[in-house]
Amino acid sequence: MLVSTNWLSKYVDWNELSVEELAEKITRAGIEVDGIIDRSFGMDNIVIGYVTDCVKHPEADKLHICQVDVGGEITQIICGAPNIAAGQKVIVARPGAVLPGGMKIKKAKLRGEESNGMICSLQELGIEGKVVPKAYAEGIYVLPNDVQAGESALTHLGLYDQVMEFDLTPNRSDALSMLGVAYEVGAILSKDIKLPAISFEESSEKAQDYLKLAVEAQEDNPMYIAKVVKNVKVAESPQWLQNTLMSAGIRPHNNIVDITNYVLLEYGQPLHAFDYDRLETKEIVVRHAREGEKIVTLDQAERTLNGHQLVITNGVEPVALAGVMGGANSEVHEGTATVVIESAYFAPSSVRRTSKEVGLRSDASTRFEKGVDPNRVAEAAERAAQLMAELAGGEVLEGSVQFDELDKTAERIILSPDYVNNRLGMKIPMDEMKSIMDRLQIPTEAINGQLVMDIPTRRQDLRIKEDIIEEIARLYGYDEIPKTLPVVESTPGGLTPYQAKRRIVRRFLEAAGLSQALTYSLASPKDAQAFALETAPVTELLMPMSEERSVLRQSLIPHLLDAATYNTARRNESVALYETGSVFLGIEEDGLPKEVEHVAAVLTGKWVHHAWQGETKKVDFFVMKGIVEGLFEQLGLLERIQFTKATVEGMHPGRTATVWLGDQAVGMLGQVHPTVQNQRDLQETYVMEMNLRVIMETAAEELFYEPVPRYPSISRDIALVVDRDTSAANLQAIILQAGGKLLKTVQLFDLYEGKNVEEGKKSLAFSLTYFDPERTLTDEEVVNAHKKVLDALTVQANAQLRS
Amino acid sequence: MKEQLHELKEQVIAKIKDSQTIKELNDVRVAYLGKKGPITDLLKGMGKLPAEERPKMGALVNEIRESVTGILEERKETLEQQAIQEQLEKESIDVTLPGRPVELGNHHPLTRVVEEIEDFFISMGYEIAEGPEVEKDYYNFEALNLPKGHPARDMQDSFYITEDILLRTHTSPVQARTMEAKDGAAIKIICPGKVYRRDSDDATHSHQFTQIEGLVVGENIRMSDLKGTLDLLAKKLFGADREIRLRPSFFPFTEPSVEMDISCFKCGGSGCNVCKKTGWIEILGAGMVHPNVLKMAGYNPEEVTGFAFGMGPERIAMLKYGVEDIRHFYTNDIRFISQFHRAEA
Known part of the structure; x- marks a missing residue:
């Protein structure tokens, strides 16, 4: 809404202030003034x-x-x-x-x-x-x-004028008119306002003799008034009127159209002017459109109508799309002699729907959508008639043709000053509250310690007691509200164990060298299920903005790979990113998709990079695996996980593992398939994704202190030659089982294939640590335990000791 | 014999002085003072001397031995010193060479902002509440006093999945769900999360962004409590000398509604490019929970009141760190993310 301060002066005297001061006061009272335009732009000469x-x-x-x-x-x-x-x-x-x-x-x-x-x-x-x-x-x-x-x-040209740009919130449709703005400014400045004086001579002929009205769609059109003005001379408007419209951002056309626009701006009541003769039938019928009925609107576009859209017709065909735009067939033109002024109340929901469906938002439709003031419908028509008489030489016929079933009564609100003060945390006296209502020109009486208010229909945003609290507070001044803190039963506050673990996961991954990424939940259909741990029917948007963001993802990996490609393309060659976020799986009973929090990571490029000392190491499977293991260690679950070789689409078949937590598959890690790497312009790249929700909902072992050893431990190393496909995990399990309670740890420290090891075999070396917390072990005990280990390895894994 | 001894002494001393390494010196010790050395030999040969000379000669031998040993120790010390010096010189490095970097990752700047706000409110007894990102129209709109057809729904063009299910357009449905679940009990929560709106991505719009909201519900919750709480938050986020001001605004789920500005942290209020010369920066929206919202969740608005506030971590991060384009938060450029890990003060 553009508000010319020159025009505003006609209704309220604000001139003790500068425009900047006025704008600041209006902003602080609740309507944000976005800017002030000096229409002279400082021009001279x-x-x-x-x-x-x-x-x-x-x-x-x-x-x-x-x-x-x-x-x-x-x-x-x-x-x-x-x-x-x-x-x-x-x-x-x-x-x-x-x-x-x-x-x-x-x-x-x-x-x-x-x-x-x-x-x-x-x-x-x-x-x-x-x-x-x-x-x-x-x-x-x-x-x-x-x-x-x-x-x-x-x-x-009226350019010595400053125009305020209002950024109106949706509730303040009352300020979509100069009168509404005048009421607001009057309340802020405690000033009276001047309303337009309407008077004109009426012709002896009656409007009713010229025009018949039938409103069929009464629910969508509870009030319709038509006035008839004859013998108008259509011409350019006087300069002041053109200047005023231009200051409000509206193009002048001719005096008749300009007057309807002027009254729209002044009263907030949209009007329409028909050429009486072009109506042809001397009749107006307001009804819903017939399915498929057509109208050419003022913008020369032919529009096909739906059955629920409200139209003004001449009894035969539509002449206007009610509240949205007039029709070209009845438009006022240079030769128009007799004008029909339409002023109506169209139901907000009807106009809103129609304007959305036909894709037309006009100054009229935005006002009807919010609900115009029922008490201004008739007045606005009178005002327009007056101006047509004054500015277009018209003769206004007596009376009007109207249908009126519109409720125009004021809402009554009763509230006690305590109710207000208890909610604001203030002590505003009752007479102060009443004086604020007086400034707003809301009729208010103090009865038995209560404020009784009859809310004028121009303020349709005031419906409940809290609305009045806001009016009082904003005009009393939000600066006057003290600063206190809530007094409620004291609660401990804090993170839930789940939330605390999420932070542990993030901090661990960051300490491990991964940075947190944040990618979009909406994905393309081809990426939605790629790499997913679990798939379910994909959740699709009804009206996506693009194919690329049309469905909800079921894996975090595709977008992390996008981030990796983005970075490597910009020469950030080493990428280590992780993300925690939801994936969306199928539909649950309540109709919503199942949202499961996942964690995923991507690694590519160098892992250790310390160039001048010649220490550089590329990422590999075991870097990612170490991160996964570390994560489970942080969550107290390391003992319970296992890795098995896996086949996952899009992943390297020989370098991918499933992560098991107990007997549940909770994640996947490995190298991206070289073909996929190529498609995505990536070098060797490793990813992992895990079902974070399951992992974090699994309780860790209780944390108990284990005494620091007081007796020395004894280590023995063994080097084994086994078949190439024997897994390290299997050997380790055999060793641990056979070693008995004295065997505390087993660590792989060498892996070798090649020269000196038979084809199809490999050599692994383990370091075994024996330890008894109660005493120093004897050599003999260790030798015995160790022998059991060796025997077990020979029997169960066909392992040979390497000499 | 006496002369022989003196000659020997001179000889040993010369050898000691000639020694250039600990090893050479050790060889001299073994050669002269060892069990097979000439001094030992001399002592062995003392039996041949007349008895009265033996003590004298014995004393002399011992004296020479002690004196030689002393010189030898001295030389040894010198040589050791020299050796250490040489070693130190050899080990000297260029201390200006770069250190081995400690490779830490960073959290995302939005996480940093969100956690700072979470922790601040946790310290005041708030809990963190979370909810689904795909929501029912009921919780996203209707329970928040936004019935179907409400004009304010225009403010938030939404991604619908079905007519009744959509990607949440704000984190407020978590408030509605929490109120419903608390069944009349007092509430102090903070709700952070991802939200979605049907916007084209550009420098100031993102179809996905984050929000963090707060809700307090209980008896006697007043607007002054909201103001006091927001004042502390502003000082926590933007510095202890920040002032706040509230401006009336409109949200369907609060009444009265406010927008909060803080005094510009860059110019302190005198006007600059950050605050667009106004001295104030808009930070968040807030208000007293609308009675309809309380009613829908089963509270009696005559007895129970509440306040709520909500803000965008993107906006806060953009203001705090001078980020000019919201898309930076979602492109995951390492050169961007890696800038947000260090201490700020």
Whole structure:
């Protein structure tokens, strides 16, 4: 909403303040003033000129040499506009003027001819092209002939004006009108406001004799008023009216249309003007459209209508899409003599739906959608009739044609000052509250210690006691509210064990060298299930904005791979990222997808990178596995996990493992399949993904202290030769089982295949540590235990001791 | 014999002084003072001397032995010193060479902001509540006083899955769910999470972003409590000398509703490019829980009141760290993420 402060002055006197101060007060009271536009843009030396002579430039087809009277002086100006002509009153920027675009006007020679200034279009004065009257949209602006050469053009165009840009919240539709703004400013400044005085002579003929009205769709149109004005002269509006509309961002058309727009801005009540003769039937019928019925709207677009859309018809065919846009067939034009003014209340939901369906949002529809003031419907029609009489020479027929079933009663709200103060944490006296209501011009009485208020229909946002609390607080001043802290039963606060573990997981992964990524939940259908630990029907958006973000993901890995590709393409060659986030699986009984929190990671490039000392190591499977193991160790679950070789689509078949927590598969890790790596422009890349929810919901072993050893331990190393496909985990399990309670740890410290080891075999070396917490072990005990281990290895794994 | 001894002494001393290493010195010791050395030999040969000379000669031999041993120890010390010096010189390094980097990862800047806010409220007795990202229209809108067809739904163009299910457009449904579950009991919660709106991604819009909201419900919760709480939060996030101001605003789920500005942390309020010359920066929206919201969740608004507030960690991070484009938070460029791990003060 654009609010011209000059126009505002007609209704409320705010002039003790600067515009900046006014805007600040309005903002602090609840309507945010986004900006202030000085429509003069600080321009100077812009005068009205009279073109006394205009000839073609001998050296340039498109230029004219004009002699211009700029007030007691005739000066030569070269003009390139197509519509320049002798006898026009025009806008002249004289040498020294600076235009809003930054152009400095200087004396110049154009193709050898002197030019002392510039004849301007409205756009050149900083007026937006879309509000410039169509006749002058492509050239200079021509002023009416009764203006004086030499006078300030800015004054004449009303450009010494500052316009406030309101950023209105959806509840404050009352401020979508100048009167509404005046009420607000009046309340803020404790000033009275001046409402327009409506009076005009009525013709002896009656509107009812000219027009019949039938409202069939009464629920969507509870009130409809039509007034008839005859003998109008359609012409350009007076300059003040055009200036006013342009200041509000509306393009002037002709006096009739401009008056309906002016009243829309003044009262917030959209009006429509029909050409009476073009209606043809002398009848207006408001009904729902017939399915498939067509209308060509004012913007010349043919629209096919739905059965629930409200239309104004002449009894035969639609002449307007109610509350949204008029029809071209009944449009007011130059030859219009008799006008029908429509003022109505259209149900917000109906207009909202129609405007959305046809993709048209107009100044009218935005107001109807929010609900116009029921008590202004009739008044606005009267106001328009008055202006048509004054500005278009029309004769207003007596009375109006109307249908009215609209409830116009005020809502009553009763509340006690204690209710207000208890909720604000303040002690505002009751008479202060009443005086605030008086400033808002809300009729209020204090009865038995209660405030009884009858809320005017213009403030449809005030419905419950809390709305009144806000009115009182905002006008009393939010700065006056003290700062306290809630007094409630004291609670410990804190993270749940699940939330605390999530932080442990994140901190561990970061300590391990991975950075946290944050990727989108919406994915493309082809990525939705790639690498997923578990798949279920994919959740799809009804109206996606793009294919790329059309379904919810079931794995975090695809987007992490995208992040890896993004980074490596920018020469961030080593990538170590993790993410925790939800995947979305199928549909649960309550209709929502099952959301499961996962953790995933991607590694590519170098893991150890300490170049000048020559220590550089690329990531490999075991780097990722170490991270996974470390994660389970942090969560107290390391003892319970196992890794088995796995086949997963998109993964390297020989370098992928399933992670088991007890007998449940909870995750996957490994190298991305080389083909997929190539498709994604990645070098060797490793990923992991785990079902974090299951892992974090699994309780860790209780943490008990284990005494620090007081007796020495004894280590023995063994090197074994086994078949190549014997797993290390299997050997380790055999060793641990056979070693008995004295054997504390087994550690693999060497793996070898090749020279000196038979084909199809491999050598593994383990270090075994024996220990008894109660005493020092004897050699003999260790030898015995160790022998059992060796025997078991030989029998169970066909292992040979390597010499 | 006496001369022989003196000659020997000179000889040994010369050898000691000639020794350049501990090993050479050791060889001299073994050669002269060892069991097979000339001094031992001399002592052995003392039996041949007349009895009266023996004590004198014995004393002399011992004296020479002691003196030689002393010189030898001295030399040994010198040589050891030299050896250490040489070793130190050899071991000298260029201390300006770069150290071995400790490879830590970073948390995401949004996590940093969210956790800072979580921890602040945890210290004041709040719990952290979470909820689903795919929500029922009921919890996302209806329970928050946004019935179907409500004009304010325009503010949040949503990603619907079905007519009744959508990606949540704010974290407020967690508040609605918590109130419903608490069944009339007092509440102090913070709800962080991902939210989604049907926006095209650009420098200031993201179809996915994060929110963090707070909710307090109980008897006698007043707007002044909201103001006091927000004041502490602003000082925690943006510095102890921050001032706040509340401006009336509108949200369907609160009444009265406010927007909170903080005094500009860059210019202190005098006006700069961060605060667009106003001295104030808009940080969050808040208000008293709307009676309809309380009613829908089973509370009696005549007896129980509450306040709620919500903010965007992206906006806070953008302001705090001067990030100019919201998309940086979601492209996961390592050069971006890696900047947010160190201490701020």
